[in-house]
Amino acid sequence: MSKVKTALGRVGGSLGRHKKALIAAVLILAVAVAGLWYFRMRRPALPAEAQGGSYVRTVTLQKGNLDDSISASGTVESSDVSNVTTDLKYTVKTVNVQVGDMVEAGDVICILDTESLEKSIEKAKEALADSMAQAEKTYQKAQESLAEAQTKTSEAKTDMDEAQSAKDDAWSAYDSACSKVSSFQTEADDAAARQENALSALNDAMAVTAQKQTAYNDAYGAWKTESDRQLAADYEPAEGDAEKLAGLQTAMNNAQAQLDAANEAQTKAQESYDQTSLQAQEKQKALSDAQSTVGLTGLQTAYQQAQAAYEQAQTAYDQAVKNQETAQETCDDALESYNKSGESDELADLQEQLEQCTLTAETSGKVTAVNATVGSMIEGAAATIQNTESLKVAITIPEYDIESVKVGMTARITSDVTDKEVNGTLSQISPTATGGGSSSSSFAAEVTVDDADSGLLIGTNAKVEIILSTTEDVFTVPLDAIGENEAGESVIYVQTGEENGEPVFEEMAVTVGEENDYYAQISGAELEEGLVVRASANADEATEELDMGTMMPGEMSGMAPAEEGGMQGSVVIAAPADGGGGGRGGMAGGPAMGG
Structure with missing residues (x-):
């Protein structure tokens, strides 16, 4: 009973992780039952004595690889x-x-x-040609204007240079004449300065005289007023009047003396001014005579006229330069327009469309x-x-398996369109899941087909087995084939012979190593290739009743009846030695299975 629970536990664990695989297995079983029922209804009836018997499911022990893997299905697509x-x-x-x-x-x-497009291109070319012709005329006109402006600038430069030369000559003559009369000019300037100084001194003397005149008038008025008072008929002498009048007389006399001195100083200043004025006039006349002798006034006028002519020529030249710059800009713009006139966005678009x-x-x-x-x-x-030579298989990986896989893992690909197993590599895993909610979510992934001549066809379905790990060159048996004896040892049951036409099995202790959802690695000193092992440690579970009435004619070949004349005993059916072992979604590599 414990062995049954163990087996059920293993199956339950597998079911928990592989609901899709279980559903697929149930569907396959349903199809098989339906087909069996169909053939049973269609087959010829067999004799009654041939409609019974049983057989024991076995596996033939051989070394192989034990893979732990995840299975998925998807669609073949091109990678390019x-x-x-x-x-x-x-x-x-x-x-x-x-x-x-x-x-x-x-x-x-x-x-x-492209008929209509080509007509549009021709029209665009004609319009472009007209535009280029107009732009060329505008550019030629601008070139002519520029050449004319350049000529005028050159002429204005010549005129300005000539005016500069004339001005320089006039200045040289004028400067030479100035040098000749410079001594007369110096004497005239000195005389004028002395005259100016004398005039200033005269003005100062006249100011002093006016001041002294005012002081004298004030002193005389005071004396006259006191004198008239004392000379009046009603005057009554008083003590001190005589002294007062005498004091006023003295003040008036002093003021008169100062006024006389000021008048004398003013007279001398006037004489000095008159003398310096005469000298200044003489020196100015001498200067004028000298200037007249060298023609200084005419030379000065000539220089001033030359200076004005130069300034006018310079103004004309500056204007000519500006006009030339404007003409150059116009010409440059016309050249740019001419160069661009050969370009047409419309024509370029149409020609690009023509290429496309x-x-x-x-x-x-x-x-x-x-x-x-x-x-x-x-x-x-x-x-x-x-690209049919570069293929991939688009698959989905359930959320409960996503932590077990990573990009770069080896994969095996099978499909109904080819009999061979194709090598692949897990090349891409989506970082985000889809689905979820009431159902489990999954992650989109891609498996790149590594084989050049894979035989896979784009759009067809394919099964993918992603190899998580591989244990090489070991003995493997189905998980159900491993039991446990009373000593607590793991055992398998090896066929040692037959008794009364039925196979005889004896237990053999083994050590269980790596395992996947279906198979386990075993080792032991007595293990050797070719041993026939019961597929289930439970003899009842390993024995299948064979209803001959459900078999088609010819399906009885390869079965050894337990007793001659009927199927009363056990029958051992050897499975093809195509390998066992497998992963979470299927089996790959392992022992041959009988039955």
């Missing part, structure tokens, strides 16, 4: 897919490929009808879809090209 597309709204003129064709990058897929009207393959591969029809515009992709 390109679509031939266009945004142009022109109808298709020719289609050069069909589905199944092999193309190289750059091969023409289809060509659009020939749709080519961007990558090499097989044409898997064509959506281009002559006479119709292309909607979506004109063609799809897939």
